[in-house]
Amino acid sequence: MQDKYYVGAYWGPRRETALECARRAELFFHMLARCDPAFSQWYRAGRGFPRDLPGWPVRPEMKELETLFLKGRNRTDVGKKVIEDMGFRLMVWNAKKDAIHVHLHCGGYSPWGVPNSCLLNPLWKSAVWERLVRSPVLAEVLTSVATAWDPDYAMASSSQMVDLVEKRGSEVRVGWLTYLSRRLGTLPPLPAPVRIEPVGTLGWLLVLSPEPMTASNPEHVALTTRVRELLDRAGLIERPAPRPASE
Template identity: 75%
Template sequence: MKEDYYAGAYWGPRKETALECARRAELFFHMLARCDPSFTQWYRAGRGFPRELPGWPVRPDVKELEKLLLHGRHRTDVDKEVIEDLGFSQMMWNAKKEATDIHLSCGGYSQWGGPNSCLLNPTKESPIRERILRTPVLAEVLTSMATAWDPDFATATSIEMGHLIKKQKREVRVGWLTYLSRRMGKVPPLPAPVRIEPVGALGWLLILSPEPMTASNPEHVAFTARVRELLDRAGLIERPEPEPTS
C-alpha cells in the first residue's frame, strides 16, 4: 500500500501581525528552496492567471507575502467582518498536476481555533516524490519549518502511521522524523538507531531511521510507538489546552 506522507509544524496560540508572519514565511521559503529544486517556485490562486502556469507566481518577499496573508484572513459568514483572533491562512502549490502543496495558518491566538501550522504535502509524482521522501531532504524541510516558525513540534511521517501512533487529540505527533522545541522539555536518551540533532538553539530533531518508516511494517510501528512512550514518560507528548485570551 502506498502511504501518504506529509511534513507539518504546529504551535499554539501566538498573536502575530501579517507582517510578522510574512517575515517568517519569507525565511521559510528561502530555506525551503535549498531543500529540493522543485521547491523554488510556488503559485497561488486568483482570476486571470496565464493558463500555461499553475497559478499566479508567488515572489517570496515580505511585501507580497504580507498581502497574501491579509487576503487570507478569516471572516464572518454574514457581514464578512475580519475575525482577528483566527489569524491568517494561505495555500500555495508548485505544479499544474500532482503538485506539492503548502498550507499556512499563522497569527492565530484564539483558544477555540485550530493550531497554527505549516504543512507540506509532497507530490505523488515519481521520481520527484522519491527524491523528496528521503531522510536528508525531510530533515532540511523540518529544520526550515523549525527555524522560520519556531513551532512547538514538527513531524515528517505518513498519515497512516499517525493513525496508529497518535492516542490523544492534543499531543505531539511522533513520526519518522520529529522536531521538539526546547520549550517542550528535555529529550531523554533514545534507543538506536535514533539520531538526535540540535536545530540551533531552538530544539532537537529526532531521526528514527535513515530509511523511510511505513505503517505497513510492524517493526516500524512498534519502534515508533516505543519512542513515543519514552517521550511521553519524559513529559514531552501531552500538550496543555491553550490558555483563554482576553
Template identity: 80%
Template sequence: MQESYYVGAYWGPRKETALECARRAELFFHMLARSDPSFAQWYRAGRGFPRELPGHPVHPEVKELEKLLLRSKLRTDVDKEVIEDMGFRQMVWNAKKEATEINLYCGKHSPWGGPNSCLLKPTREGAIRERLLRTPVLAEVLTSMATAWDPDFAMASSDEMVSLVQKRKWEVRVGWLTYLSRRLGTVPPLPAPVRIEPVGELGWLLVLSPEPMTASNPEHVAFTARVRELLDRAGLIARPEPKPTEE
C-alpha cells in the same frame, strides 16, 4: 498502497501581524528552496493567471507575502467582518498536476479551535516523490519549518503511521522525523538507531531511521510507538486540549 506522507509544524496561540508572519514565511520559503529543485517556485489561486502556469507566481518577498496574508483573513459569514484573533491562512502549490502543496495557518491567537500550522504535502508524482521522501531532504524541510516558524513540534510521517501510534487527540505527534522545541522539556536518551541533532538554540531534530518508516512494516510501527512512549514518560507528548469552538 501508497501512504499519505506529510510534513507538519504546529504551535499554539501566537499573536502576530501579517508583516511578522510574512517575515517568517520569507525565511521559510528561502530555506525550503535549498531542500529540493521542485521547491524553487510556488503559485497561488486567483483570477487571470496565464493558462500555461499552475497559478499566479508567488515571489517570496516580505511585501508580497504580507499582501497575500492580509487578503486571507477569516471573516464572519453574515456581515463579513474580519475575525482578528483567527489570524491568516494561505495555500500554495508548485505544479499544475501532482503538485506539492503547502497550507499555512499563522497569527492565530484565539483560545478556540486548533493550532497554528505549516503543512507540506509531497507530490504523488513518482520520481519527485521518491526524491523528497528521503531523510536528508525531510530533515532540511523540518529544519526550515522549525527555524522560520519556531513551532512547538513538527514531524514527517504518514497519516497511516500517525493513526497507529497516536493515543490522544491532542498530543505531540511522533514520526519518522520529529522536531521538539526546547519549550517542551529535555529529550531523554533514546534507543538506536535514533539520531538526535540540535536545531540552533530552538530545539532538537529526532531521526528515527535513515530509511523510510512505513505503517505497513510492523517493526517500524512498534519502534515509533516505543520512542513515543519514552518521550511521553519524559513529559514531552501531552498537550493541553484547546477549548471547543463556540456554537
C-alpha cells in the same frame, strides 16, 4: 496500501501581525528553495492567471507575502468582518502536475480555534515527492520549517503511521522525523538507532531511521511506538489546553 507522507508543524496561540508572519514565511520559502529545486517557485489561486502556468506566481518577498496574508484573513459569514484572533491563511503550490501544496495558518491567538500550522502535502501521488522522501532532503525541509516558524513540534511521517501510533487527538505526534521545541521540556535518552540533532537553540530533530519508516513494517511501528512512550513519560507528548495569548 502505500504510505502517504507529509510534513506538519504545529504551535499554539501566538499573536503575530501579517508582517511578522510574512517575515517568517519569507525565511521559510528561501530555506526551502535551498533544499531542492522543486521548491524554487510557488503559485497561488486567483482569476485570470496565464493558462500555461499553475497559477499566479508568488514572489517569496515580505511585502507580497504580507499582502497575501491580509487577503487570507478569516471573516464572519454575515457582514464579512475580519475575525482578528483567527490569524491568517495562505495556500500555495509548486506545479500544475504532481504538485506539492503548502498550507500556512499563522498569527492565530484564539484558544478555541484550530492550531497555527505549516503543512507540506502532495494531494496526489507525486514522483517529485517520492524522490524527496527517499533522500536526506526531508530532514532539511523539517529543519527549515522549525527554524522559520518555531513550532511546538513538527514531524515528517505517513498518515498511516500516525493513525497507528497516536493515542490522543491533541498530542504531540511522533513520526519518522520529529522536531521538538525546547519549550516542551527535557529530552530523555532514546534507543538506537534514533539520531538526535540540535536545531540551533530552538529544539531537537529526532531521526528514527535513515530510511523511510512504513506502517506496514512491524519493526518501524514498534520503534515509533517505543519512542513515543519514552517521550510521553518525560512529559513531552501531552499538550496542555491552550490559553489566550494575553495570559
